Amino acid sequence: MTGSREALPDVDGPGATLGDRAAIALTEYREGNRQALGDLVREATPLLWHTVRAQGVDHDTADDVVQSTWVALVRHADSIAEPKAVLKWLLVTAKRAAWEAVRKHRDDEKRRTELPDDSPEHPMALPAKDLLPDAQVLREERDRILWASLQKLPGRCQELLRLVSLADRPDYRYISAAIGMPMGSIGSTRGRCLAKLRTILDEQGDFSWT
Amino acid sequence: MDLTPEPNVDDETWGRLLFDPKGVLDAGDGAVLTRLAHLVEAVDPVPDDLVERSLFAMTLAGLEADLMEAVYLDAPLAGVRGAAAAARADDTSPAEAKTITFTHDSLTVMISLSPSAGGKVRIDGWAAPAASLDVELHRPGADAVAVTSDDDGRFSFDAVDRGRASLVVRRTDGGGGAVSTPIIEL
Numbered sequence: 001m002t003g004s005r006e007a008l009p010d011v012d013g014p015g016a017t018l019g020d021r022a023a024i025a026l027t028e029y030r031e032g033n034r035q036a037l038g039d040l041v042r043e044a045t046p047l048l049w050h051t052v053r054a055q056g057v058d059h060d061t062a063d064d065v066v067q068s069t070w071v072a073l074v075r076h077a078d079s080i081a082e083p084k085a086v087l088k089w090l091l092v093t094a095k096r097a098a099w100e101a102v103r104k105h106r107d108d109e110k111r112r113t114e115l116p117d118d119s120p121e122h123p124m125a126l127p128a129k130d131l132l133p134d135a136q137v138l139r140e141e142r143d144r145i146l147w148a149s150l151q152k153l154p155g156r157c158q159e160l161l162r163l164v165s166l167a168d169r170p171d172y173r174y175i176s177a178a179i180g181m182p183m184g185s186i187g188s189t190r191g192r193c194l195a196k197l198r199t200i201l202d203e204q205g206d207f208s209w210t
Numbered sequence: 211m212d213l214t215p216e217p218n219v220d221d222e223t224w225g226r227l228l229f230d231p232k233g234v235l236d237a238g239d240g241a242v243l244t245r246l247a248h249l250v251e252a253v254d255p256v257p258d259d260l261v262e263r264s265l266f267a268m269t270l271a272g273l274e275a276d277l278m279e280a281v282y283l284d285a286p287l288a289g290v291r292g293a294a295a296a297a298r299a300d301d302t303s304p305a306e307a308k309t310i311t312f313t314h315d316s317l318t319v320m321i322s323l324s325p326s327a328g329g330k331v332r333i334d335g336w337a338a339p340a341a342s343l344d345v346e347l348h349r350p351g352a353d354a355v356a357v358t359s360d361d362d363g364r365f366s367f368d369a370v371d372r373g374r375a376s377l378v379v380r381r382t383d384g385g386g387g388a389v390s391t392p393i394i395e396l
Binding site for chain 2: 034037038041042045046049050053059063066067070071073074075138142143146147150161162164165166191192194195196197198199201202203
């Protein structure tokens with residue numbers, strides 16, 4: 001990746017956020033650098049993975065969805081109107097594919113089992129299979145408190161914060177928009193979800209987070 | 211486009227906030243989010259080789275080759291395609307040859323996989339209609355290896371590492387576009 005980085009989206013210096021780096025990578029790829037997307041794939045795959053998993057998609061399907069999302073990026077590299085919004089494009093594409101997978105899975109299940117009480121009014125009610133971290137993961141009390149506090153937030157706030165944590169803070173707006181939770185002109189400001197989480201944490205004791 | 215039901219997020223849900231939602235992110239926000247990222251990764255880790263597989267799939271997609279269809283998948287089939295295989299010295303190994311046929315429009319490519327020395331795989335291929343073809347073998351994280359078929363459309367790769375792979379086939383005279391097989395497991 002030795003391409004020129006002038007004339008590229010620039011917020012706080014080139015490549016300041018994942019969103020910027022994604023835009024740079026796509027621009028370089030379009031200019032013929034076939035290797036340009038490698039670092040982006042390495043960096044943004046966790047964000048896509050967790051975006052997809054948050055839709056209630058099983059492990060193997062999520063694996064397929066993430067791969068297909070990257071393949072779609074290559075196929076649409078020249079037609080993505082706004083390189084600056086490529087991170088949002090990736091998130092929306094992944095999320096849409098995840099919904100498709102969930103719906104298809106349901107249709108298959110329905111065909112197989114013909115459950116009489118499968119209510120068509122709530123076709124999108126996701127299996128409330130919340131991921132439970134095992135004791136190993138939450139060994140520190142601080143982590144247990146953080147995880148428990150997160151669970152007290154509205155579901156979509158939890159999703160938003162989990163995803164934002166994997167990106168860069170100024171990407172907040174792309175991510176919130178991509179998951180259908182526009183937060184106004186949030187920019188790099190804190191937002192209600194994070195303000196609430198900080199409040200819950202604050203009320204639980206004197207933990208230094210810095 | 212977003213199909214998620216909007217939750218009832220009214221002011222009671224939010225209660226009293228000790229932090230200004232419109233406030234600028236501070237170091238405490240950063241630290242909480244960083245910690246959260248660790249937890250998210252630990253609770254549901256990204257599959258180990260997802261990045262590598264994605265990159266491989268992207269490389270193949272970037273070749274803009276039409277995807278062939280695997281029409282015939284056959285497990286242990288001893289020695290049927292064996293003209294080339296039978297001539298090989300190491301053919302004393304158990305014949306667990308596997309043949310797969312791929313088609314796209316009028317082109318058919320049949321490959322036969324058989325064990326090769328050192329735990330590797332030998333690929334013998336045959337394309338019809340017979341023509342001289344450039345055949346590239348793509349594998350994740352490795353440079354593509356290219357061979358040219360003979361005039362009868364026969365080609366081979368002697369010793370290929372096991373794992374995922376895809377073949378990309380082009381006519382040497384430039385006629386027609388490139389076609390690729392789906393990713394196969396060697």
